Amino acid sequence: xxxxxxxxxxxxxxxxxxxxxxxxxxxxxxxxxxxxxxxxxxxxxxxxxxxxxxxxxxxxxxxxxxxxxxxxxxxxxxxxxxxxxxxxxxxxxxxxxxxxxxxxxxxxxxxxxxxxxxxxxxxxxxxxxxxxxxxxxxxxxxxxxxxxxxxxxxxxxxxxxxxxxxxxxxxxxxxxxxxxxxxxxxxxxxxxxxxxxxxxxxxxxxxxxxx
Amino acid sequence: xxxxxxxxxxxxxxxxxxxxxxxxxxxxxxxxxxxxxxxxxxxxxxxxxxxxxxxxxxxxxxxxxxxxxxxxxxxxxxxxxxxxxxxxxxxxxxxxxxxxxxxxxxxxxxxxxxxxxxxxxxxxxxxxxxxxxxxxxxxxxxxxxxxxxxxxxxxxxxxxxxxxxxxxxxxxxxxxxxxxxxxxxxxxxxxxxxxxxxxxxxxxxxxxxxx
Numbered sequence: 566x567x568x569x570x571x572x573x574x575x576x577x578x579x580x581x582x583x584x585x586x587x588x589x590x591x592x593x594x595x596x597x598x599x600x601x602x603x604x605x606x607x608x609x610x611x612x613x614x615x616x617x618x619x620x621x622x623x624x625x626x627x628x629x630x631x632x633x634x635x636x637x638x639x640x641x642x643x644x645x646x647x648x649x650x651x652x653x654x655x656x657x658x659x660x661x662x663x664x665x666x667x668x669x670x671x672x673x674x675x676x677x678x679x680x681x682x683x684x685x686x687x688x689x690x691x692x693x694x695x696x697x698x699x700x701x702x703x704x705x706x707x708x709x710x711x712x713x714x715x716x717x718x719x720x721x722x723x724x725x726x727x728x729x730x731x732x733x734x735x736x737x738x739x740x741x742x743x744x745x746x747x748x749x750x751x752x753x754x755x756x757x758x759x760x761x762x763x764x765x766x767x768x769x770x771x772x773x774x775x776x
Numbered sequence: 777x778x779x780x781x782x783x784x785x786x787x788x789x790x791x792x793x794x795x796x797x798x799x800x801x802x803x804x805x806x807x808x809x810x811x812x813x814x815x816x817x818x819x820x821x822x823x824x825x826x827x828x829x830x831x832x833x834x835x836x837x838x839x840x841x842x843x844x845x846x847x848x849x850x851x852x853x854x855x856x857x858x859x860x861x862x863x864x865x866x867x868x869x870x871x872x873x874x875x876x877x878x879x880x881x882x883x884x885x886x887x888x889x890x891x892x893x894x895x896x897x898x899x900x901x902x903x904x905x906x907x908x909x910x911x912x913x914x915x916x917x918x919x920x921x922x923x924x925x926x927x928x929x930x931x932x933x934x935x936x937x938x939x940x941x942x943x944x945x946x947x948x949x950x951x952x953x954x955x956x957x958x959x960x961x962x963x964x965x966x967x968x969x970x971x972x973x974x975x976x977x978x979x980x981x982x983x984x985x986x987x
Contacts (some may be wrong), residue, residue, distance in 0.1 A: 591831030592927045600811040601926035605841045605919055620802030625982075630816045634918060635933050641976060646983045653985065677987075697935050700960075703914015705922075707845060708816055710876045711922070715812035718805045722846050722915075724908050740987045749911075761968075765843045765852060771836075772857045774864065775950045776888075 593691040601646050603713050609762040611719025612666045614754025619671040623716060627753070630712035631676070634703035640682045643705045643748075656738055657750060658723075667723075670752030675739060676709070678702045678726070678748045692744070699726070702748045709751060719756025725749050815926050820973040822930025825965025830882040834927060838964070841923035842887070847912035851893045854916045857886040857950050867949055868961060869934075878934075881963030886950060887920070889913045889937070890961045895898045903955070910937070913959045920962060930967025936960050 594602070605654055628645055636642065648654065649672055657675075658667050667673070682695040713720040725731045725747045735747040792917050805813070839856055846851065859865065860883055868886070878884070889910070892903040917933055924931040936942045938959045946958040 589831050590829040590835070591833040592929065594837075594927070597811050597815070598926040598928070600808050601815045602837065602841060602923060604808070604812045605922065606844050608844065608846070610846060620800050622800070622802040626805075626813065628982060630813060632981060633817050633819065633925035633973075634979060635819070635821060635921065637935055639974075641978075641981075642792050644981045644983065644987075646985070646987060648985055650985055696938055699910055700914045700917075700935065703911045703916075705914075706911075706920075707909040707915035708804065710846065710915075711816065711919075712813060715809040716805070717809070718803065724848055725809040726911075727907055738986075739983075742987065745987070752876075762844075763850075764838050767843060767852075770843060770852075770855045771839060772855065772950075774859055774861055775858070776855075776857060776952050776956070 579733050580697045585658045597708070604711060606764075607762050608710055608714040609719075609760050610721040611754075611756040611760050612721050613757045613759055614666075614669040614671065614719060614752070615757050616669065617671065617755040619718065619753065619755070621719075624672055624674075624753075626715065627709055627712040631705045632707040634701060636703040636704075637695075637697040638682065640695055640698070640701065642679045642682070642695060642698040642701050644677045644745065646677060646681070648673040648675065649689045653738070654752075657735060657768075661736075663670075667752045670754040673710070674751045674753065675725075676702065676706055676733060676751060677739075677741060677745050681744045699748075702726075706749055711752055717755075718753055719760065720751050720753040723750040723752070815922060815977075818973050819921055819925040820930075820971050821932040822965075822967040822971050823932050823963075824849070824968045824970055825877075825880040825882065825930060826968055827880065828882065828966040830929065830964065830966070833881055834929075835885075835964075838920055838923040839885070840925065842916045842920040845912060845916040845919045848906070848913075849907040851906055851909065851912065853893070853906060853909040853912050855888045855890070855956065857888060859884040859886065865963075870945075878963045881965040881983070883964045884907060884920045885964065886936075886946060886963045887913065887917055887959045887962060888950075888952060888956050891955050892955045910959075913937075915959055917962070924964055928966075929964055930971065931962050931964040932959040934963070941965070970974065 678698050679700050683693040684691040684693045795815050865879055893906040895902040895904045
């Protein structure tokens with residue numbers, strides 16, 4: 566129902582833009598732009614899944630989207646550990662209040678980040694801290710979630726970094742290299758249809774020329 | 777040309793999935809899923825713009841997408857300062873090597889973040905540091921960039937946080953409140969068509985069950 570409202574809302578914006586009579590510099594929304602906007606507005610945190618499995622090609626397509634994120638200095642700090650063995654899920658989510666729900670996910674992706682980058686001007690393998698890896702990872706995770714939504718699946722971004730207890734456990738369990746941290750954990754499944762997107766538009770967040 | 781390759785690539789993935797003969801649990805890509813994937817893969821950092829202006833409704837739609845990002849504990853730390861006065865652009869980008877190109881942008885959006893959040897269980901306005909505001913901001917900025925791409929416009933994410941010199945200057949110029957930091961600066965314009973997206977797919981970034 567809320568999805569229909571969103572679609573109607575976006576369509577209305579387009580029609581209003583087209584009909585306002587005065588000359589405008591607004592960009593007319595193509596059908597494709599409308600589809601992309603609807604997908605962004607329809608994304609929601611899905612924590613409850615059916616038992617239907619998800620094939621590996623679908624997961625690879627979703628991770629192709631994740632890898633298309635922008636990254637500072639083109640460092641691409643991301644890697645992904647894909648889990649399907651449900652006996653691993655329990656350890657991963659131990660202590661998380663949503664554990665029981667997450668057990669129903671078809672796949673769990675642990676999104677990982679290399680916190681270092683090659684030292685500029687050296688070719689000897691030296692690495693230095695990357696001051697902006699975390700920003701790239703936020704963009705990467707959002708691409709992943711938007712692809713999940715596009716395929717009609719559901720997922721939820723579960724924070725791992727910067728919480729030392731969550732990180733230590735998952736890092737040991739997945740045998741991550743020293744310079745790699747588990748950034749977040751994303752269970753993915755066919756959602757059971759009970760979660761609706763929120764309308765988070767808030768004009769008071771907009772300022773012009775200064776705060 | 778590269779965009780056509782991307783479209784063909786996505787189409788090929790869909791056809792291959794459909795034709796592989798064996799029973800699959802992969803999700804068939806709908807037309808809408810293909811459009812969303814293509815938009816994610818087509819996004820690129822555009823640093824060179826034509827002089828064509830951009831209307832305010834378009835900017836508001838783009839910021840509607842930005843505000844639809846997920847956020848930890850639903851804190852929504854984002855705010856946006858929209859700049860159109862070109863005399864302000866110069867100050868903003870002083871010292872940035874891409875300054876001259878960015879001056880051509882129609883609009884510059886300074887994406888800002890409140891680094892605090894309401895203290896749980898209190899209703900007296902007390903605020904505490906938000907440990908994950910930065911992750912939300914990465915997702916928010918990516919949504920913004922994907923909406924820009926969908927409207928056929930171009931933009932580039934220019935890091936501001938955590939670089940003290942960039943932040944201090946922009947914070948003073950825009951008169952941001954004490955708890956608000958300028959997170960990144962995003963010039964937007966009609967791109968001149970010279971920038972192509974990169975194919976960043978890398979199978980070595982994928983691991984199964986453990987690293």
